[in-house]
Amino acid sequence: MFENLSDKLQRSFKNLRGQGTITEENISDALREIRIALLESDVNLAVVDQLIEHIRTRALGSQVATALSPTEQIVKIVNDELVNILGKDTARFQKSSQPPSVILMAGLQGSGKTTTSGKLAQWLKKAGHRPMLVSVDVYRPAAREQLAIVARSINANLYEGKLDSATPGTDDVLRLAKEAKREAANYGCDMLIVDTAGRNHIDSELMDEMSALKKLLNPSEILFVADAMTGQDAVNSAKAFNDRLTITGAVLTKMDGDARGGAALSIRHVTGAPIKFLGTGEKPDAFEPFHPDRIVSRIMGMGDIATLLERAEEKLDKGKAEAFAKKALSGDGFTLEDFRDQLRQIKKMGSMKSILKMLPSVGPFAGMSQAIDNVDEGQFTRVESIINSMTKRERLDHEIINGSRRKRIATGSGTSVQEVNNLLRQYAQMRKVFKTMGSGGGMKMQQRMMSQLQGRQRFGR
Amino acid sequence: MVFSSLFGKRPSEPEKPSESPAPEQPKLSLFDRMKQAVTRTRESLSDSISSVVALTREVDQASLDQLEPRLLAADIGSATTAIIMENLRQRALRTGIESGEQLKQILKAELKQILDGVAHPMQHPATPPEVILMVGVNGTGKTTTTGKLANLYRAQGRSVLLCAADTFRAAAIEQLEVWAQRSDVPVIKTKQGGDPSAALYDALSAAKARSTDVMIADTAGRLHTKTDLMKELDKMRRTCEKLVPGSPHQTFLVMDATTGQNGLQQARLFTEAAHVTGIVLTKLDGTAKGGIVLAIATELKLPVLYAGIGEKIDDLIPFDSAAFIDSLVG
Numbered sequence: 131m132f133e134n135l136s137d138k139l140q141r142s143f144k145n146l147r148g149q150g151t152i153t154e155e156n157i158s159d160a161l162r163e164i165r166i167a168l169l170e171s172d173v174n175l176a177v178v179d180q181l182i183e184h185i186r187t188r189a190l191g192s193q194v195a196t197a198l199s200p201t202e203q204i205v206k207i208v209n210d211e212l213v214n215i216l217g218k219d220t221a222r223f224q225k226s227s228q229p230p231s232v233i234l235m236a237g238l239q240g241s242g243k244t245t246t247s248g249k250l251a252q253w254l255k256k257a258g259h260r261p262m263l264v265s266v267d268v269y270r271p272a273a274r275e276q277l278a279i280v281a282r283s284i285n286a287n288l289y290e291g292k293l294d295s296a297t298p299g300t301d302d303v304l305r306l307a308k309e310a311k312r313e314a315a316n317y318g319c320d321m322l323i324v325d326t327a328g329r330n331h332i333d334s335e336l337m338d339e340m341s342a343l344k345k346l347l348n349p350s351e352i353l354f355v356a357d358a359m360t361g362q363d364a365v366n367s368a369k370a371f372n373d374r375l376t377i378t379g380a381v382l383t384k385m386d387g388d389a390r391g392g393a394a395l396s397i398r399h400v401t402g403a404p405i406k407f408l409g410t411g412e413k414p415d416a417f418e419p420f421h422p423d424r425i426v427s428r429i430m431g432m433g434d435i436a437t438l439l440e441r442a443e444e445k446l447d448k449g450k451a452e453a454f455a456k457k458a459l460s461g462d463g464f465t466l467e468d469f470r471d472q473l474r475q476i477k478k479m480g481s482m483k484s485i486l487k488m489l490p491s492v493g494p495f496a497g498m499s500q501a502i503d504n505v506d507e508g509q510f511t512r513v514e515s516i517i518n519s520m521t522k523r524e525r526l527d528h529e530i531i532n533g534s535r536r537k538r539i540a541t542g543s544g545t546s547v548q549e550v551n552n553l554l555r556q557y558a559q560m561r562k563v564f565k566t567m568g569s570g571g572g573m574k575m576q577q578r579m580m581s582q583l584q585g586r587q588r589f590g591r
Numbered sequence: 592m593v594f595s596s597l598f599g600k601r602p603s604e605p606e607k608p609s610e611s612p613a614p615e616q617p618k619l620s621l622f623d624r625m626k627q628a629v630t631r632t633r634e635s636l637s638d639s640i641s642s643v644v645a646l647t648r649e650v651d652q653a654s655l656d657q658l659e660p661r662l663l664a665a666d667i668g669s670a671t672t673a674i675i676m677e678n679l680r681q682r683a684l685r686t687g688i689e690s691g692e693q694l695k696q697i698l699k700a701e702l703k704q705i706l707d708g709v710a711h712p713m714q715h716p717a718t719p720p721e722v723i724l725m726v727g728v729n730g731t732g733k734t735t736t737t738g739k740l741a742n743l744y745r746a747q748g749r750s751v752l753l754c755a756a757d758t759f760r761a762a763a764i765e766q767l768e769v770w771a772q773r774s775d776v777p778v779i780k781t782k783q784g785g786d787p788s789a790a791l792y793d794a795l796s797a798a799k800a801r802s803t804d805v806m807i808a809d810t811a812g813r814l815h816t817k818t819d820l821m822k823e824l825d826k827m828r829r830t831c832e833k834l835v836p837g838s839p840h841q842t843f844l845v846m847d848a849t850t851g852q853n854g855l856q857q858a859r860l861f862t863e864a865a866h867v868t869g870i871v872l873t874k875l876d877g878t879a880k881g882g883i884v885l886a887i888a889t890e891l892k893l894p895v896l897y898a899g900i901g902e903k904i905d906d907l908i909p910f911d912s913a914a915f916i917d918s919l920v921g
């Protein structure tokens with residue numbers, strides 16, 4: 131469904147290929163695409179409008195002759211702007227001079243406060259703290275039991291407290307909170323995480339309760355917990371909670387889905403508070419400190435492509451790359467010599483891991499980030515040294531590499547015959563694939579592959 | 592591994608050239624400038640229509656065009672907005688709309704048509720039990736709606752049995768039990784961590800044995816992207832079909848009104864995996880308008896059946912498209 135933003139930009143600049151400058155006229159289509167893409171990503175309209183104007187100004191200002199095409203220039207600008215809004219603040223916590231430091235959780239119903247409270251406790255424990263949990267959600271059925279079960283599962287301290295009233299209210303909420311703070315101090319807990327009931331920002335009674343909690347607890351952190359699937363309304367709830375409580379940060383939950391998470395930009399814009407954590411699953415350890423690129427790459431649908439582009443621009447020899455592509459697709463196919471050249475080019479851009487990390491987390495590259503753990507950087511070097519141990523003739527004509535030559539190459543490169551065999555086999559396969567792709571029939575296959583990839587993207591991961 | 596990584600990209604799209612470095616751009620903090628800017632919160636559609644109309648006495652192409660982002664801002668989505676815009680444009684050309692009020696009425700009629708066009712009376716089975724499956728992503732209000740529905744059907748004089756098929760989330764069973772008590776209906780459960788299909792099996796058997804009119808199963812929230820969890824729903828459907836042929840008769844997708852564009856994908860994938868028959872739109876008591884249901888109606892022809900308007904037991908009402916659109920357009 132979502133065509134990624136860079137594709138759209140590519141399309142809107144279709145007629146401008148080769149033209150290096152951005153003009154008022156040729157940018158308007160692109161800006162329109164960016165605007166729609168941002169709205170589709172759930173960034174709030176007001177934020178989008180300002181962003182678009184800013185991008186326009188910057189794009190028109192970048193008239194310097196550059197190797198980047200207009201599309202690439204715009205992509206880079208958009209990318210930078212999104213990162214700018216989101217900021218680079220880390221997940222560090224304020225602490226109060228007298229323990230326990232209180233972290234107050236706030237947010238709408240079902241946004242993930244209770245789950246996040248547990249995750250936070252686990253995270254703090256790992257960082258060497260002694261957190262205590264308390265739930266002051268006296269309203270939702272079994273809400274306090276839910277936190278109790280979560281606390282037990284991660285082996286965290288919990289202040290249970292007593293709740294006898296048939297119609298519990300703010301008095302009970304404040305009492306429980308007060309008792310918990312005292313209990314935490316007595317227990318030597320340096321952090322108290324207070325899970326609250328979900329509430330609507332227009333529910334003045336419950337918002338008053340939130341203010342009362344703040345006054346009572348003097349929390350060092352007030353975290354606004356929001357669902358990554360939230361749409362345009364994110365600004366309204368975030369603003370109201372911030373106006374009342376002055377939040378110190380936000381947590382964006384359910385990032386394990388395929389929502390683009392544009393709400394992060396809305397929240398950051400309207401409150402000024404940093405997004406501190408992302409929730410990435412239902413289990414207590416599915417929790418990570420926030421990095422702006424994760425959201426930006428979802429919106430762009432293309433990973434940290436700007437950084438990749440930057441590096442590529444610095445390091446790669448475009449002429450060589452083109453020549454390689456031409457040769458690989460032609461009847462002759464590419465040689466091991468060509469292949470080594472490519473390897474060296476890519477190595478210049480950094481480690482394989484760092485390159486993989488910059489690929490998009492959604493779309494055809496989904497899952498690549500998991501591959502990062504399996505990447506063997508040493509493999510790179512081994513492949514290169516195997517090719518280095520070949521004679522030039524062997525590199526130009528792999529067919530002559532017989533058994534005894536293989537043995538010699540293995541010894542020369544400090545690898546095994548099996549590794550040499552593997553390399554030669556994979557090389558032969560790749561060479562064939564590229565040659566077929568180059569010929570007419572191959573194009574159809576390639577198209578089919580592409581549409582399959584896109585189809586998969588459409589249906590989640 | 593190395594090969595596939597190296598050639599993950601088509602070689603016909605070579606890497607970028609190195610002739611000149613990227614232009615040095617001033618690093619302005621957009622955020623700081625934005626912060627100073629006046630924060631616009633809710634800008635109701637009617638305001639924007641009026642301001643659009645105020646610009647030109649006659650509603651021309653340009654003023655119609657300016658409506659587009661406003662519709663998008665109501666979470667309606669770009670594809671549906673394009674359709675609505677096109678229809679408005681056609682009408683404006685034909686009739687020559689002259690006032691903001693008139694444009695608003697036409698817009699309302701247009702939106703209402705989208706929702707009413709997919710609405711149809713609910714099909715009930717000839718013999719009990721009627722089986723209802725509650726599905727949706729995490730935290731949308733499935734359990735609460737299950738509790739509210741039990742109350743609603745009881746008030747209609749039908750007997751109800753609940754099934755606690757969320758065996759995953761902490762205290763989900765206890766949560767449903769509280770709701771069951773509130774409307775005095777029985778609930779069938781297993782223990783946390785158990786097989787939801789097993790709970791369902793027991794509940795269906797009980798409903799049959801007791802000839803209960805309606806059996807409502809509350810399921811665990813799941814993201815539509817998680818294939819194994821979606822398969823679990825399929826297994827539950829097969830359990831239903833086996834014990835009560837033709838069931839589940841209803842599968843309600845519970846959706847939060849704050850949901851943005853992702854709601855469409857939720858509806859697609861839940862429909863694919865669990866044959867959703869209608870939507871329950873919850874949390875309409877907040878400021879979110881729930882415009883995504885218009886996109887869902889347009890693409891998937893799924894009707895909205897109920898609206899959740901609060902956390903209390905009677906805060907569930909049959910969905911009323913006219914009221915919904917009034918609140919959306921203003």
Ligand SMILES: Nc1nc2c(ncn2[C@@H]2O[C@H](COP(=O)(O)OP(=O)(O)OP(=O)(O)O)[C@@H](O)[C@H]2O)c(=O)[nH]1
Pocket residue numbers: 239240270328330727728729730731732733734735736757760763810811812813845873874875876877898899900901902906
């Ligand atoms: N204001 C408001 N809150 C609602 C509505 N429906 C549900 N809620 C609240 O939303 C929160 C989540 O509701 P649940 O019923 O637990 O949602 P669920 O879909 O069962 O959640 P999981 O099972 O955890 O995925 C609770 O705090 C409910 O009280 C509604 O219509 N309006």
Ligand SMILES: Nc1nc2c(ncn2[C@@H]2O[C@H](COP(=O)(O)OP(=O)(O)O)[C@@H](O)[C@H]2O)c(=O)[nH]1
Pocket residue numbers: 237238239240241242243244245246328383384385386387408409410411412416729730760812814
């Ligand atoms: N997939 C996923 N589910 C989450 C995440 N955070 C919370 N949830 C689920 O969302 C639902 C509501 O969470 P809960 O903590 O009860 O929300 P609360 O009402 O704000 O306290 C539960 O089903 C949680 O398991 C997350 O990061 N990813």
Ligand SMILES: [Mg+2]
Pocket residue numbers: 243244245267273326327328
């Ligand atoms: Mg909770």
Ligand SMILES: [Mg+2]
Pocket residue numbers: 733734735757763809810811812
């Ligand atoms: Mg539930």
